[in-house]
Amino acid sequence: MSGSHTQASADPGAIHLRARANAAIRDFFARRGVLEVETPTMSRAGNTDPNIASFPLEFSGRTDGAPRTRWLRTSAEFPMKRLLAAGLGDCYELGRVFRDGEAGGRHNPEFTMLEWYRVGWEHLRLADEAIELVQAALSLVEREASVARITFRGLYRDTLGIDPMTADIDALRAAGDDIAIDPEGLTRDDWLDLLMTHRIQPRFPPNQLLVVHDYPVSQCALAKVVRRDDVDVAERFELYLGPLELANGYHELTDAAEQRRRFERDLSVRSARGAASPPIDEALLDAMAAGLPACAGVALGVDRLLMAMLGTPRIADVLAFDFNRA
Numbered sequence: 001m002s003g004s005h006t007q008a009s010a011d012p013g014a015i016h017l018r019a020r021a022n023a024a025i026r027d028f029f030a031r032r033g034v035l036e037v038e039t040p041t042m043s044r045a046g047n048t049d050p051n052i053a054s055f056p057l058e059f060s061g062r063t064d065g066a067p068r069t070r071w072l073r074t075s076a077e078f079p080m081k082r083l084l085a086a087g088l089g090d091c092y093e094l095g096r097v098f099r100d101g102e103a104g105g106r107h108n109p110e111f112t113m114l115e116w117y118r119v120g121w122e123h124l125r126l127a128d129e130a131i132e133l134v135q136a137a138l139s140l141v142e143r144e145a146s147v148a149r150i151t152f153r154g155l156y157r158d159t160l161g162i163d164p165m166t167a168d169i170d171a172l173r174a175a176g177d178d179i180a181i182d183p184e185g186l187t188r189d190d191w192l193d194l195l196m197t198h199r200i201q202p203r204f205p206p207n208q209l210l211v212v213h214d215y216p217v218s219q220c221a222l223a224k225v226v227r228r229d230d231v232d233v234a235e236r237f238e239l240y241l242g243p244l245e246l247a248n249g250y251h252e253l254t255d256a257a258e259q260r261r262r263f264e265r266d267l268s269v270r271s272a273r274g275a276a277s278p279p280i281d282e283a284l285l286d287a288m289a290a291g292l293p294a295c296a297g298v299a300l301g302v303d304r305l306l307m308a309m310l311g312t313p314r315i316a317d318v319l320a321f322d323f324n325r326a
Helices: 012-030 077-085 123-141 152-160 169-175 188-203 256-273 282-291 302-310
Strands: 056-058 069-072 091-098 110-119 146-151 208-216 225-228 231-241 244-251 295-301
Touching (some): 012 091, 012 123, 012 302, 077 091, 077 110, 077 282, 077 295, 110 302, 123 302, 146 152, 152 188, 169 188
Antiparallel strands (some): 091 110, 110 295, 231 244
16 A cells, blocks of 8 residues: 555455454354453563563552553463463453564564463464464465474474584584674574574475474473473474464463572563563462463464465554554
8 A cells, every 4th residue: 555654554455354364263262162351451560571572651540559660461471371370261362462672574563462271281282273273264365284393403403404402502603604693692592593583484385384392491481391302391382384483382381489480580681681670470470379270372473374364574464554654
């Protein structure tokens, strides 16, 4: 469409497709008995992940001693886990989330995320359900995709001939020696991420759904850690359609004390970088301590899925009004 800020970013066909995709998502879960929920978009706690920036807000009304600063959610994960701990059972949320500093061709600070949890499941079973959901969405545009699965370790070994679990940082740097970036201060995980985005993802076949699973412990986020052969791994998966990452899922950590340690480790990284440190979500930790059931959860970027369905690299093409027109 025209560059005028008065006009929509997406054309009418894309706006209609979003409505059809939302209806298909709700039908998918209704047929499986998974409950739709709505949780707060503002919270007194923020996301401690050092690689994600939360938007802070100031509340001007009466707080009765509670903090005035609130944080826009970057995910519905924490309140949904509190519902799971309260015994609600399998649930999903289709809603808006917010991330500061992420705007561009493939990112918008406000976007739509689908997040769901399955009680008693592990991550690979949930990955199969995520594949089913994406295939149902693709069928709306009469598109099909093949399915493949590989471990994180197997992917790097097959593609680059290096073991991502044991290779030292010099070996990782050598594998990415022609990536145009200042190597100063890059960690081992930074190099693993660069190799994924610059060396591995571009090679993914365009009509393939690929599950990459069992990540390095250093990338565990909120996943359980288990022993596999000679190494510990995080029970986590990412789902790709071609080179586009669509979803990130976990066999969820249920240990409140370990979760607190991970949050505190995040905050120490933030402090070292001079980044803002949002408060830890004590309500989540209390709920986990009271008893978060064994479960698996996944977050899927709906805008990314729509981009794939339409075959566009521009997130603006699937948003009624993108950041520059909002």
